[in-house]
Amino acid sequence: MPTAARPARVDAVRNRALLLAAAEAEFAERGLDVSIADIARRAGVAKGTVFRHFATKDALVAAVAGDRLARLVAVARSLADAPDSGAALREFLSATAEILQHQGLTFLRTVSECDPVVAEIHDRLLASAGVLVDRARRDGLVRPDVTGADVLLLTCATVHTVGALSEPGSDLWRRYLTIVVDGLRPEGASPLPRPAPERLRPSPLPQGAS
């Protein structure tokens, strides 16, 4: 949103897109510890160009994470009035698993607290997930004591860990997501020992992302 500024050069736009794609791929394949130099090489630009577009490495991570979260919000909203509320919730969780891949909450953890834009998308995602869970609960398909934050956290936990332990292309996470979803059903549910968290962000913000 430039305030009536110059229209931005085409090579700059192209390089920014290349960088985002390269960073997303590198983060997904090798984790957040990949060096800026590797990302630049993959994008076919020099290292300095990275810092022209993203002031710091954290900002780059935030941009990638924001992209993914925004995609997830779009999925959740498109499912908000699907006929079968249970199928809608399952589909949303599958999309969460696929989009976040095995990075999952590592992204959010290192990012959401610092970057207000990402934090806001994050809040929108929580709200949208809450809508899906509320509908499924009203239809008696989900136990009364779980929230949108709960299902997001469980999904991220599962896909993140499984992804770290299996081959990149594997969909082993589907196995565990099935078990988790079975645990969300209301029939014979055990009482939950602790209240649900109201957000997924960490409180103490542990360290920088580098």
Add this chain to the structure above:
Amino acid sequence: MPTAARPARVDAVRNRALLLAAAEAEFAERGLDVSIADIARRAGVAKGTVFRHFATKDALVAAVAGDRLARLVAVARSLADAPDSGAALREFLSATAEILQHQGLTFLRTVSECDPVVAEIHDRLLASAGVLVDRARRDGLVRPDVTGADVLLLTCATVHTVGALSEPGSDLWRRYLTIVVDGLRPEGASPLPRPAPERLRPSPLPQGAS
């Protein structure tokens, strides 16, 4: 197990124990990325002493992880013939969550593949968990299609992610472990889409631990 070697000096034994304790605490509080210098400072020794006891940082991580896994194996074995097989399984999973804290599989991931000793303890843990799961399944308390590796993986995933997102002392993981355990019950279980993995170790070994 020294082959009739000298009995080892007392200060060396003491420092080794101090180092293991310091490393365990640092890893638990700040993750595997803590520097060797920080661990040495916490243990009250010089950096060089660390490398006298552990040839490399990975070896130190392996030693700590091996300790924890061995503790877990002991718990599993002590529960192997408890009267209530369902309670035994739940107790084992709680112990897993508590002992691995929020490090969980990050440990195993960076270690088991490389270090044969840890890998062997790891296999023993899988076997012991399998015994507990088999008993609970025979008693009709667990769905027929889950294995010891499954429940370990789900538990580690949950406790790892939750631990990363809540205060250190929190036991919010109990909430999610309850949901997961509910998903393990046989009543109305959905068919699982993928076969269980036979081990928890990653296949491609992604990177060193540093």
Add this chain to the structure above:
DNA sequence: GTCGAAAATGACCGGGCGGTCAACTTGCTA
């Protein structure tokens, strides 16, 4: 084609890391 500004470049910097080693200290044995 000209030209100025925006963008790209890559050599460079400071710092922190894992790991090494020669010099020094300490616990054990005789």
Add this chain to the structure above:
DNA sequence: TAGCAAGTTGACCGCCCGGTCATTTTCGAC
């Protein structure tokens, strides 16, 4: 108590990382 091997120390090394900046290249308006 003498002596020596085992253990400890901390300065040091090379490496790689995130980030900077003077220089060069490229875009696009006229």
